[in-house]
Amino acid sequence: MAPKKNAREPTPSAAATTQASSTAPASVPPPVKSSASKNGAANWDQVLQNICNHYVKETPQRIKLIDVFLLFLVAVGALQFLYCVLAGNYPFNAFLSGFSATVGQFVLTISLRVQTNEGNKNEFPGVSPERAFADYVVCSLILHFFCVNFIN
Amino acid sequence: MTAKSQDLLAGVTAPKVRTLLRVVILFFIAGAAVSSRLFSVIRFESIIHEFDPWFNFRATKYLVANGFYKFWDWFDDRTWHPLGRVTGGTLYPGLMVTSGAIYHALRALTIPVDIRNICVLLAPAFSGLTAYATYLLTNEMTTSPSAGLLAAIFMGIAPGYISRSVAGSYDNEAIAIFLLVFTFFLWIKALKLGSMLWGALCALFYGYMVASWGGYAFITCLLPMHALVLICMGRYSTRLYVSYTTWYALGTLASMQIPFVGFLPVKTSEHMPALGIFGFLQLIGFIQYVRSAISGRQFQTFLVTLLVATFGLGLAGLVGLTSLGYIAPWGGRFYSLWDTGYAKIHIPIIASVSEHQPTAWPSFFFDLNFLIWLFPAGVYLCFQNLRDEHVFIVVYAMFGSYFAGVMVRLMLTLTPVVCVAAAIAVSQILDTYLSVKVPIVDETAASSTDSAPKKAKGGLRATEKPNVGIFNNLSKVVVTGAMTIYLLMFVTHCTWVTSNAYSSPSVVLASRLPDGSQHIIDDYREAYQWLRQNTKEDAKIMSWWDYGYQIGGMADRPTLVDNNTWNNTHIATVGKAMSSREEVSYPIMRQHEVDYVLVVFGGLLGYSGDDINKFLWMVRIAEGIWPDEVKERDFFTARGEYKVDHDATETMKNSLMYKMSYYNYNTLFPSGQAVDRVRGVRMPDQGPVLDTVEEAFTSENWIIRIYKVKDLDNVGRDHGAAAAFARGQKKKKIQKKRGARVLRVD
Numbered sequence: 001m002a003p004k005k006n007a008r009e010p011t012p013s014a015a016a017t018t019q020a021s022s023t024a025p026a027s028v029p030p031p032v033k034s035s036a037s038k039n040g041a042a043n044w045d046q047v048l049q050n051i052c053n054h055y056v057k058e059t060p061q062r063i064k065l066i067d068v069f070l071l072f073l074v075a076v077g078a079l080q081f082l083y084c085v086l087a088g089n090y091p092f093n094a095f096l097s098g099f100s101a102t103v104g105q106f107v108l109t110i111s112l113r114v115q116t117n118e119g120n121k122n123e124f125p126g127v128s129p130e131r132a133f134a135d136y137v138v139c140s141l142i143l144h145f146f147c148v149n150f151i152n
Numbered sequence: 153m154t155a156k157s158q159d160l161l162a163g164v165t166a167p168k169v170r171t172l173l174r175v176v177i178l179f180f181i182a183g184a185a186v187s188s189r190l191f192s193v194i195r196f197e198s199i200i201h202e203f204d205p206w207f208n209f210r211a212t213k214y215l216v217a218n219g220f221y222k223f224w225d226w227f228d229d230r231t232w233h234p235l236g237r238v239t240g241g242t243l244y245p246g247l248m249v250t251s252g253a254i255y256h257a258l259r260a261l262t263i264p265v266d267i268r269n270i271c272v273l274l275a276p277a278f279s280g281l282t283a284y285a286t287y288l289l290t291n292e293m294t295t296s297p298s299a300g301l302l303a304a305i306f307m308g309i310a311p312g313y314i315s316r317s318v319a320g321s322y323d324n325e326a327i328a329i330f331l332l333v334f335t336f337f338l339w340i341k342a343l344k345l346g347s348m349l350w351g352a353l354c355a356l357f358y359g360y361m362v363a364s365w366g367g368y369a370f371i372t373c374l375l376p377m378h379a380l381v382l383i384c385m386g387r388y389s390t391r392l393y394v395s396y397t398t399w400y401a402l403g404t405l406a407s408m409q410i411p412f413v414g415f416l417p418v419k420t421s422e423h424m425p426a427l428g429i430f431g432f433l434q435l436i437g438f439i440q441y442v443r444s445a446i447s448g449r450q451f452q453t454f455l456v457t458l459l460v461a462t463f464g465l466g467l468a469g470l471v472g473l474t475s476l477g478y479i480a481p482w483g484g485r486f487y488s489l490w491d492t493g494y495a496k497i498h499i500p501i502i503a504s505v506s507e508h509q510p511t512a513w514p515s516f517f518f519d520l521n522f523l524i525w526l527f528p529a530g531v532y533l534c535f536q537n538l539r540d541e542h543v544f545i546v547v548y549a550m551f552g553s554y555f556a557g558v559m560v561r562l563m564l565t566l567t568p569v570v571c572v573a574a575a576i577a578v579s580q581i582l583d584t585y586l587s588v589k590v591p592i593v594d595e596t597a598a599s600s601t602d603s604a605p606k607k608a609k610g611g612l613r614a615t616e617k618p619n620v621g622i623f624n625n626l627s628k629v630v631v632t633g634a635m636t637i638y639l640l641m642f643v644t645h646c647t648w649v650t651s652n653a654y655s656s657p658s659v660v661l662a663s664r665l666p667d668g669s670q671h672i673i674d675d676y677r678e679a680y681q682w683l684r685q686n687t688k689e690d691a692k693i694m695s696w697w698d699y700g701y702q703i704g705g706m707a708d709r710p711t712l713v714d715n716n717t718w719n720n721t722h723i724a725t726v727g728k729a730m731s732s733r734e735e736v737s738y739p740i741m742r743q744h745e746v747d748y749v750l751v752v753f754g755g756l757l758g759y760s761g762d763d764i765n766k767f768l769w770m771v772r773i774a775e776g777i778w779p780d781e782v783k784e785r786d787f788f789t790a791r792g793e794y795k796v797d798h799d800a801t802e803t804m805k806n807s808l809m810y811k812m813s814y815y816n817y818n819t820l821f822p823s824g825q826a827v828d829r830v831r832g833v834r835m836p837d838q839g840p841v842l843d844t845v846e847e848a849f850t851s852e853n854w855i856i857r858i859y860k861v862k863d864l865d866n867v868g869r870d871h872g873a874a875a876a877f878a879r880g881q882k883k884k885k886i887q888k889k890r891g892a893r894v895l896r897v898d
């Protein structure tokens with residue numbers, strides 16, 4: 001999340017131009033892009049801006065909810081890692097199981113997100129959203145069983 | 153054979169009947185797999201084989217008697233005297249827990265079965281399951297109805313697998329190969345469906361595998377390798393992401409539940425590829441997501457920056473952590489996989505095990521028969537329609553063959569993929585040559601090739617499949633006939649190899665008398681039984697480590713070293729005691745409270761696996777710790793020969809092992825006729841003299857000789873003087889000897 005914020009704050013003008021251009025006909029963006037590719041900094045702003053726009057516009061509400069959970073997991077994971085770096089990893093069992101619980105839950109939630117996404121229907125012909133959620137619950141139960149068992 | 157009948161019936165019968173047939177055939181295959189492993193039970197008896205199984209058996213008995221929690225916390229003070237061994241934390245508990253569970257389940261069903269019989273028959277029972285797992289795995293690879301069944305029967309009777317799973321061979325591999333194949337099946341299934349549930353199942357069976365066998369690292373490295381190859385081929389898909397990350401996240405946690413594995417998955421280099429691919433997949437997943445969001449030009453910049461940054465950071469982090477000591481560098485066993493000479497130089501204890509030697513090439517044919525030349529054909533067929541699962545077979549084949557070439561015992565991990573690939577090849581041949589619906593196809597094919605307009609109709613020429621097939625009855629008969637003969641020869645070969653090479657318990661030996669009847673040589677059990685009945689409960693037995701587990705299991709006496717080999721120094725101590733002069737050995741034995749010394753001697757019977765033949769390894773291992781006191785060179789004659797007869801060096805003749813092996817051996821023969829049948833040499837007339845130990849027991853065929861370590865002399869003489877006095881020698885001579893000794897010891 002950090003780079004996105006950084007990118008957005010210092011260059012309000014670039015954001016304004018892209019927002020304007022996105023409403024304009026499709027012929028407008030290419031010159032902007034080609035000019036931007038010459039100097040790296042502007043280009044990066046552009047890229048991040050586009051990603052943000054795409055995300056805000058294209059993502060359904062339900063998936064945004066999942067993303068909030070993912071963000072939470074990343075924050076918890078980062079916090080644990082920070083603690084481990086700063087305060088030492090003394091109960092290594094506890095650190096490992098806590099950290100791998102967040103990582104495991106993160107990848108499982110990503111999997112759920114991928115499987116319930118409409119765009120990926122053809123990748124997963126056999127997986128309905130309900131099935132995906134059931135799988136998710138079962139896998140999370142297994143994950144947390146192992147974590148609790150390992151935590152000492 | 154089975155496939156042939158299957159195909160003939162296929163045209164006639166309905167799908168339901170075919171399913172039934174399939175089930176029946178699978179049951180027959182399982183039956184064949186089990187029964188071909190019973191040679192040893194029928195020939196000898198229901199007995200645990202070899203060395204390691206004796207420890208597993210002993211641990212299982214402990215588990216059944218004391219319950220799971222005590223087993224988990226088991227500290228064994230009857231091995232590695234005086235150190236002891238934290239057995240519960242240093243073993244793979246899967247095997248014992250499995251047989252314990254079976255035992256209790258049968259008890260609950262009021263079927264009272266002896267735990268020994270469960271242990272003996274566990275490996276054959278699981279081989280039936282392995283055949284079924286191979287069937288499932290092969291069915292994922294091909295649509296041919298016969299390939300799975302062929303793979304199952306190949307797996308069921310291939311000697312490469314039988315070598316580790318005959319009845320009585322109660323070792324970790326007994327269940328591990330089933331788990332290996334089944335984990336691979338679940339992985340393929342998860343990858344195909346992109347399903348979290350299958351991924352989780354794969355992780356659970358992976359966890360079971362970790363609990364059962366140290367060879368789990370093979371899976372830990374193979375699955376990431378498969379994923380990496382897929383990514384490099386540009387075949388990244390969200391299915392791969394889902395299945396791999398689910399497997400890794402759950403599987404790693406599952407593997408860390410085993411105390412013996414513990415933190416290894418995050419600390420050792422062997423496990424790092426899996427972690428690396430896990431991180432790499434996250435990155436690729438993110439990149440893929442971004443790609444769908446932005447245009448191509450921007451994406452390139454994004455990609456390059458991100459990749460360079462991540463790889464730089466990752467590499468720097470790995471190198472930094474390894475050099476700071478957070479991640480252990482590759483272990484010695486791992487190095488010996490790349491450089492076959494490594495172990496011999498640096499870790500003689502590993503090199504001394506015969507199954508860690510590089511494979512001789514005839515053993516590929518010996519263990520796999522005609523499968524080994526069908527194997528490349530099967531791999532080639534996988535290349536033909538290269539889907540994700542076929543890539544797996546290709547990757548597995550590559551790694552499996554390499555490792556099987558490096559170490560004899562890793563032939564075991566190669567066997568499943570050979571069976572699968574060979575079954576694909578055989579079924580391809582049979583399907584092509586046994587096609588019943590020839591005449592109709594023939595006509596349409598002729599008409600279609602004749603008609604020119606079809607080409608003009610459009611489409612690429614490659615897309616329309618030309619009707620290629622074998623329509624001549626003669627060629628059909630010849631090829632299927634040849635194939636049938638090969639299959640029959642395979643069965644004969646497997647049966648022969650199993651019955652002749654792999655069905656000996658090695659605890660009980662068999663030989664043929666001149667009249668052809670069987671003669672059982674039961675020296676091992678005779679000697680262990682003697683120990684059990686004639687020695688104190690806590691009498692410490694010193695022997696070379698090969699026999700540690702057997703002494704613990706059969707004689708139930710504490711040992712100094714055993715097959716666990718976790719403490720090289722302790723083994724070297726025993727090696728030093730065996731290879732030094734008595735005057736040096738005696739203090740070592742006193743310090744370790746040794747009561748009896750056990751040596752294995754095959755000279756009378758011509759039994760080549762005896763201690764004199766292993767002696768050089770004892771010397772080498774001892775030399776690794778005490779290079780000044782034990783020197784391998786001293787055991788060779790001036791011409792560099794390893795001799796035990798007249799020409800033997802003084803060091804050799806004075807070593808405790810030599811003396812104990814040949815003590816009183818010449819009295820068995822008329823004067824001057826003593827012959828060592830293993831080395832094929834005539835022994836000197838004058839046998840060695842023992843001062844500090846006395847003969848306690850020698851088995852019927854002299855295979856096992858047990859010596860009692862003498863207590864300190866009552867009047868304070870040293871043992872040399874006391875023994876010489878008892879022999880009635882003059883004192884002067886002894887004084888001379890003693891002077892020389894004192895100089896040497898100090």
